[in-house]
Amino acid sequence: MENRVLLIVNTRKPTALELAYKLMGWSKKRGVSFVAPSHESAMLGLPEYDWNISINPVDFGIVLGGDGTFLRAARMVMDYEIPLYGINVGRLGFLATGNPQMAEEEIERILSGGYRIQRRRVLRGNVTRKGSLVHVLYALNDLVVTKGPLARLIEVESRVNDYFLSLFPADGIIVSTPTGSTAYALSAGGPILPPHVDAMVMVPICPHTLYARPLVLGPDDMISLIPKSDQKEIYLTQDGQLGYELMVKDRIDISLAKDKNVLTVELLEDNYFDLLREKLQWGNVSIRQGEEEW
Ligand SMILES: NC(=O)c1ccc[n+]([C@@H]2O[C@H](COP(=O)([O-])OP(=O)(O)OC[C@H]3O[C@@H](n4cnc5c(N)ncnc54)[C@H](O)[C@@H]3O)[C@@H](O)[C@H]2O)c1
Ligand SMILES: Nc1ncnc2c1ncn2[C@@H]1O[C@H](COP(=O)(O)OP(=O)(O)OP(=O)(O)O)[C@@H](O)[C@H]1O
Structure with missing residues (x-):
């Protein structure tokens, strides 16, 4: 049966468009049928994907872009x-870890089963006003x-499972999944949580205290954030891409979602810890030649 790929x-x-056209040429020879969301479908002349997947399933999705584009794609497929x-x-x-120079080979490897699936937790935030x-x-x-x-402190009350935790005066508070722990949370001093760890992390941004520390919480915990400062312009951002203005005393209840997650394809030879070392330049030392591996 022909493979269908989103x-x-x-x-x-332009480089992403160029690669898309190259892969479209390859897909015809390879007998792979590409479908696309409406915007890409109009731009590239591909059949539009019918999101009613019980009628039109796809094997997997290929994202051509950077991490921002991957986050947008994740929202589409959640x-x-x-x-x-x-x-x-x-x-x-x-x-987005794939190498554009090796795109056809990597997709071939996925088509022939040389991958594993990583199920990634996502956050669910309920905003109550x-x-x-x-x-x-x-x-x-x-x-x-x-x-x-403007450079003003905000005060955000934080609660865990509805117990009062703290009132941080800070630039803000990040609540991150393991996936996001290498993004904004990392810049704010949070710990790295590999994606298989079932947890979330709360990290204050520039807290004006000596005691605030990142806090790791479990899969059944709920963090509530309640902006307290009587000032305008407090925002809630979703993956740094969508933003909502908050009002004082809004309550944002955040937990690891039970109803959704995102599946990522990882090539068998790829390893999360290699990614940390390479991309975050984390101890750029590989095992020296001649030294025993143990
Ligand atoms: N000071 C900061 O580090 C800072 C500030 C704002 C937002 N962000 C992050 O940017 C994310 C949105 O990404 P974008 O690409 O749309 O915006 P962007 O273009 O502003 O990217 C921010 C950087 O974060 C990287 N990034 C994104 N997700 C990552 C992840 N899970 N692990 C490691 N690096 C990651 C991106 O490749 C880029 O280099 C937000 O979810 C937030 O975590 C970071
Ligand atoms: N086809 C598209 N139509 C509309 N918005 C898009 C499209 N592709 C990406 N975006 C949005 O553009 C942003 C990502 O663009 P950006 O210039 O940061 O590039 P990127 O693909 O994430 O690569 P980089 O690693 O350079 O950031 C995201 O907010 C994403 O939702």
Whole structure:
């Protein structure tokens, strides 16, 4: 049977478009049928994907872009259990790990089963205002309560499982998944959680105290954040890409979602710890030649 693959592309990047056209040429010879979301479908002339996957399933999704494009793709597939593989036509490439020069070979490897699936937890954030639920948001990386552009401190009350934890005066608070622990949370001094660790982390951004520390919480915990400062311009951002203005005393209840997750495709030879070393330049020392491996 012909393989069907969803193609998600950062159409603003000429290099991503170029690679998409190259792969479309390859797919015809290889007998792979690409389908695409509506925007890419219009730009590239590919058949539009019918999200009713019980009629039109795809084997997996290929993302051509950087980590931002991968996060956008993750939001698209979260409800559908479509595993994603990202080919990095961007800068860092921590989520989009594939090599554009090897794109056809890597896709061939996936088609022949040379991969494993990593199930990644996502955050669910419920925003309650004056007792009513006003937003439900999901994030693969992070949900962040943050100040507006002026250099003013905000005060955010934090609660864990509804017990009062603290009132941080800070620039904001990041709540991150293991996936997002290498993104904003890392810059704010948080720990790295490999994606198989079932946890989330809360990291204050520039807290004006000597005691604030990142806090790791478990899969059944709930973090509540309640902006207390009586000032305008407090925002909630979703994977750094979508933002919502918050009002004082809004309550954001954040937990690891039980109803959604994101599946990522990892090539068998790829390893998370190699990725940390390479991409974050974490101890750029490999085992020296001649030294015994143990
Ligand atoms: N100071 C910071 O480090 C900072 C500030 C704002 C947002 N962010 C992060 O940017 C993310 C959005 O990414 P974007 O590419 O759309 O925005 P962007 O273009 O501003 O990217 C920020 C950087 O983070 C990298 N990145 C994204 N997700 C990552 C992950 N899971 N692990 C390691 N690196 C990752 C990107 O490749 C890029 O280099 C947010 O979810 C947030 O975590 C970081
Ligand atoms: N086809 C598209 N249409 C609309 N928005 C897109 C499209 N592709 C990507 N985006 C958005 O663009 C942003 C990512 O763009 P960005 O310039 O940061 O490139 P990137 O692909 O993430 O690579 P880089 O690693 O260089 O950041 C994300 O917010 C994503 O949602």
